[in-house]
Amino acid sequence: MATRTPRPFAAAAALRQFVRRDASGVGFSCRLARPRPRHLHAGRSRPSTTSAATHPPKVPATPRPPFQSRVAPVSLLIGGGLFASVLAYNHLGDDQPDIEGAPSLPKDDRDPSLPRYRIADVRKHDASSPEPWVIFEDKVYDITDWVSAHPGGDVILRAAGASIEPYWNIFTIHKSKHVREILDQYMIGFIDVADLGPDGRPPAESIEDPFVHDPPRDPRLITHTARPRNAEPPNEELDRSFLTPNELFYIRHHMWVPVVEEARADEHVVSIELPDGDVKRYTLRDLKERFPIHKVTAVLQCSGNRRNDMTRHAGKTNGLQWGVGAISNAEWEGVRLSDVLADAGLQVREATAPTRRDGSAPSGGDAVDANAMHVQLTGLEAYGASIPLAKALDPRGDVLLAFGMNGKPLPRDHGFPLRAVVPGHVAARSVKWLSKIVVSDEESTSQWQRRDYKSFGPNEGPHPNWDRAPAIQEMPVTSAITGVWVGECVRKGRVPWMGGASAASSSSSSSSSNSNNRGGGNANGSGIVDMAAVSHNVGFTPTAAPSTASSPCPPSISAEPIAMQGYAYSGGGRAISRVDVSLDGGKTWDQAELVDDCASPGSPCYGSKTWAWRRWRYVGRLPTLPVPAAEDRRGADKGGDRKACTTLVVKATDEAYNTQPESHRGIYNVRGNLATAWHRVRVCPRCTPADEKREGGVTWSTGETYGCGFGKEDQGETTREK
Numbered sequence: 001m002a003t004r005t006p007r008p009f010a011a012a013a014a015l016r017q018f019v020r021r022d023a024s025g026v027g028f029s030c031r032l033a034r035p036r037p038r039h040l041h042a043g044r045s046r047p048s049t050t051s052a053a054t055h056p057p058k059v060p061a062t063p064r065p066p067f068q069s070r071v072a073p074v075s076l077l078i079g080g081g082l083f084a085s086v087l088a089y090n091h092l093g094d095d096q097p098d099i100e101g102a103p104s105l106p107k108d109d110r111d112p113s114l115p116r117y118r119i120a121d122v123r124k125h126d127a128s129s130p131e132p133w134v135i136f137e138d139k140v141y142d143i144t145d146w147v148s149a150h151p152g153g154d155v156i157l158r159a160a161g162a163s164i165e166p167y168w169n170i171f172t173i174h175k176s177k178h179v180r181e182i183l184d185q186y187m188i189g190f191i192d193v194a195d196l197g198p199d200g201r202p203p204a205e206s207i208e209d210p211f212v213h214d215p216p217r218d219p220r221l222i223t224h225t226a227r228p229r230n231a232e233p234p235n236e237e238l239d240r241s242f243l244t245p246n247e248l249f250y251i252r253h254h255m256w257v258p259v260v261e262e263a264r265a266d267e268h269v270v271s272i273e274l275p276d277g278d279v280k281r282y283t284l285r286d287l288k289e290r291f292p293i294h295k296v297t298a299v300l301q302c303s304g305n306r307r308n309d310m311t312r313h314a315g316k317t318n319g320l321q322w323g324v325g326a327i328s329n330a331e332w333e334g335v336r337l338s339d340v341l342a343d344a345g346l347q348v349r350e351a352t353a354p355t356r357r358d359g360s361a362p363s364g365g366d367a368v369d370a371n372a373m374h375v376q377l378t379g380l381e382a383y384g385a386s387i388p389l390a391k392a393l394d395p396r397g398d399v400l401l402a403f404g405m406n407g408k409p410l411p412r413d414h415g416f417p418l419r420a421v422v423p424g425h426v427a428a429r430s431v432k433w434l435s436k437i438v439v440s441d442e443e444s445t446s447q448w449q450r451r452d453y454k455s456f457g458p459n460e461g462p463h464p465n466w467d468r469a470p471a472i473q474e475m476p477v478t479s480a481i482t483g484v485w486v487g488e489c490v491r492k493g494r495v496p497w498m499g500g501a502s503a504a505s506s507s508s509s510s511s512s513s514n515s516n517n518r519g520g521g522n523a524n525g526s527g528i529v530d531m532a533a534v535s536h537n538v539g540f541t542p543t544a545a546p547s548t549a550s551s552p553c554p555p556s557i558s559a560e561p562i563a564m565q566g567y568a569y570s571g572g573g574r575a576i577s578r579v580d581v582s583l584d585g586g587k588t589w590d591q592a593e594l595v596d597d598c599a600s601p602g603s604p605c606y607g608s609k610t611w612a613w614r615r616w617r618y619v620g621r622l623p624t625l626p627v628p629a630a631e632d633r634r635g636a637d638k639g640g641d642r643k644a645c646t647t648l649v650v651k652a653t654d655e656a657y658n659t660q661p662e663s664h665r666g667i668y669n670v671r672g673n674l675a676t677a678w679h680r681v682r683v684c685p686r687c688t689p690a691d692e693k694r695e696g697g698v699t700w701s702t703g704e705t706y707g708c709g710f711g712k713e714d715q716g717e718t719t720r721e722k
């Protein structure tokens, strides 16, 4: 007679996996690691294996863990099954007796050459085992070799000894053919039919929701993924103020937000490991009390900022489809990493000493060569990255161990209680919830250093050479249009920074007035300078809206007023020297006014170099455009009548004369990183007939860009770059 697992046992299995609190999380993108060949697995001794044809051996009873560790509030469980699981508690770990009269097991027609494992066997290969296993569907995988290669590091151990599926249901990025292929390489056998339900799968498991303690977020943020949270501010909030308010700062998480009790934040420890293996520990209190405190005003920008632009203009990219808002600017407060490293005892060779360019460390006592070394940074939830030691030690590099943001303690989403801020570098290196620093002769081995946040040649296609490409550090120059106002909106003074009076009173062009603007100070007392408070006469002479007696619209429209705003930024501390604007797709150019947020006394600009963004604005007149009737609109927007639209373009140049590439096609890479081509927004007039609600007239369509006087451009539309 076959052995059967009674249903209560199956339900109770759900509780076994509950709360693996000390494992650090789950990763969610994958890289290939060389698996152990199957024959090696087959040759190893296994606790209990059967072939499909043989009777499965009994498995020794698993000792019962304390009940406390298994009970959780319903809110902590994903997927339900709690009641059944609690009912089944008494059966946990019991050696299951044969049951007389039980129905015979279903036929097992899976590959007979591979072993069968009982769920109890798998349980023994949990996170504490040197050979961790996981279950996926009805198969068993020995992930021992995958742990070190797993993009999320040993986070995968959270699933060890049980099914990985509940985690992949959360980190849905795993549900891809690519990840499945990787996992398949670690397969060692099947779950015994005795432990399979009628659906041919082991019973569903419940796990603690790792995101349950994430903080609440501002509803204005545009969410790309909820768990982990990835969100950007809407355009109308993005650069409304020079400093992005904390609650609107973009959020980029790879996992959940670690919990650090506010009351005990000062006890938070960051360890520093030196090249000789010496480890020093500092509490947050030590940092605050023993080192000079500095402020640095710096942008953080994800390398995926504007990725959706690259996708729309150049082809499919993998990753979150960020708009122009994976960038924000804040005033950070903390201590210099260089001060703390020196205090920890790091000895560095004089910068004047000759440095080999072959990558090998020069000899010379204990002192290390900053050019050949790296500072690895690790967060509480296992995220890791590194920066060159030379950047960390550069007295004008301003790398902070930050605990303050815009005059407040770091919010949880942005690294509370301690994060690295690496100004001028890709934000992926500004590790949040910082707990460990290692000075090493190699870069961080994390996925995010080695298999992400790199860029490639457009020829490399979907399988780029990750090892050849350097990790992104300093960011290239970029810019974006964040607001557009056309026609009546401008005439009616709806542009926040123009104001009715200034719009009506001044001359007709803004392009030559770069030096005239002045920061308006902290009108709201928050230290944040509001764009609307910047008093400067942007020139624009209003004209009457064109119309004809017989039709609400003329056949074409000329010199319509347009106002635009946006940001420009370059990495490495390089200041923006110029922002060029085109209203006709790049045929002719003008220059935008650069807002001088840092010029006024008491401005919130700190730091040795230009780490902040530069806001810009522009007022001009559109070229003559035909005005299609409303019924023609579809054709026009879809390119049927392209003459009815014009493309607004912005590009920035930094002080080293680096400028943005014209096209995303020339910088295409499958990860969609560093999407810095000219930013384009198409605007199209159309004739809207009068109805009961409104007068008829010319209205404008554009993309998602903030402003007024237009509806949304067709989502499916692709504006091809020239």
Ligand code: MTE
Residues within 6 Å of the ligand: 249, 250, 251, 252, 253, 254, 255, 300, 301, 302, 303, 378, 379, 380, 381, 383, 384, 413, 414, 415, 427, 428, 429, 430, 431, 432, 433
């Ligand atoms: N640090 C930790 N510990 N975990 C993370 O997921 N994400 C990185 C970086 N530091 C990350 C991290 C990435 S990719 C970015 S773009 C920035 O944090 C985002 O910082 P923010 O969420 O404060 O905007």
